[in-house]
Amino acid sequence: MKMKMFGKFLTAVLLITFLAGCATPAPTATQESAKPAAPQATEPPAAPQPTEAPPAVAPEPTEAPAEAAPALTPKEEWLKANQLGSYSTDTQDWAAIEEAAKKEGKVVVYANTSKITNAGEKWAEKYPDITMEGYDLGGDDVLSKTVGEQQSGSVVGDVWFSSGGAELIGQVLPHEYVWRFVPDSTSVSPEYAEPLLMSRFGTTILAYNSELNKACPVKNLWELTQPEWKGKVVIEDPLADASTLSKLITIAYHADEMKKAYVDLYGKEPTLDADTPDAGWLWLKRFAQNAPIPQPGGDEVDSAFATPGMKDNLLAFTSYSNYPDVQDGNLAFEPCWGLDPISGVQSQSYVGVMNQATHPNAAKLFIKYITSADGRGPWAKFGTYFPDPTYVVPEGQKTLDEVQKLTWFIAEKYAYDNLVQARDFYLLNLGK
16 A cells, blocks of 8 residues: 555656646746847838038138248348349439438549549539549549459449440440449430440541641542551550540441442452451451551540641541630641541440449439539530430531431440450551
8 A cells, every 4th residue: 555655646746747847937037138139120220321521621721931032132232222223213312312422421433534623623512512533544444443443342433434335335234333323304315324324425537637638638438548548547546445446346347338438439349358257347457557657545646637737648536526626726627527438436425333332322413413414514515415415516516416427336345346356456467
């Protein structure tokens, strides 16, 4: 019976165990948190909406830093302070200039005219507070003194008052040793204000002794190369005076006109030599070969051919401005007007401010004065011309327009380019 009871007990335990194994266990909190949550939506999630990029903002323009202006050289500072060169103006404050000139106290003028002394006396009357030191140096010395001072940097001169001719055009102005200044008070025509302001004109003409001839004994410049005039033409020495040589070079420059004049005289074209490229240089060669008489200066030229009572019949290249001595009875000559192809060469005197002058305002005041009717007084005589169209020439003197038709204007640039060659050429053929 015990065995039956044990069997029933065992069967009941097995049954309970079986039923317990078939039941679904309740989830625990730990198990729930460990499982991933099921998605709630059944549709796929929407694609994210594109977002616009924020509008580009152009950067504010920034100015480049201004470059520092280059420092002015002492020369440029001087030009700027005195309104010369690229800083020049069309009008001037003359009250301020005169006041500044009085503070400067003086003006130093390098001139090629003996009348600078007379001009200084007139200046002193008008400007007693400003001393004028005027030096009659002669053209060559004005040039050499100016160039020397500019190259050394020890500038004494304030005003250039001279011709300069070829050297002025070829050396002084290109090196900026002298500056152009045109007073707004002047009535000079524009063509006479370049490259510097012209102050007056001089005219070199062929002339004859009026006691020994009733009229000019030659009609053509080529006659000066003929045997009958050998050693009978007086001239300021072209080997020592650049201005005279430049005038001879000007004749050579007009080769076509000289060729025509040769044909007019001889009826045929000239035969050129191996060393003469044209009729102009052929004339210069033949003129030198005919042994012109050289003199050291203009006064000596006049004395040599136009002294009253002379017996030798000579011709000369002289200045028309010396004609007052004829009117006064001290000389006896007349110009050979109407020569073929020309009667002479006209040149000019310039006036300008020296580079880095010590007294620049006084220099400006001098230029204004010397180009005025009062200032030009010492030169306003028979034979002299001024670029001022209001100037009336003395009675009996040809007008500027008339004399310019009878002369050639000096060919300064051509003369400068050929100055050395022409001097050697002239010397080589002199008297041959």
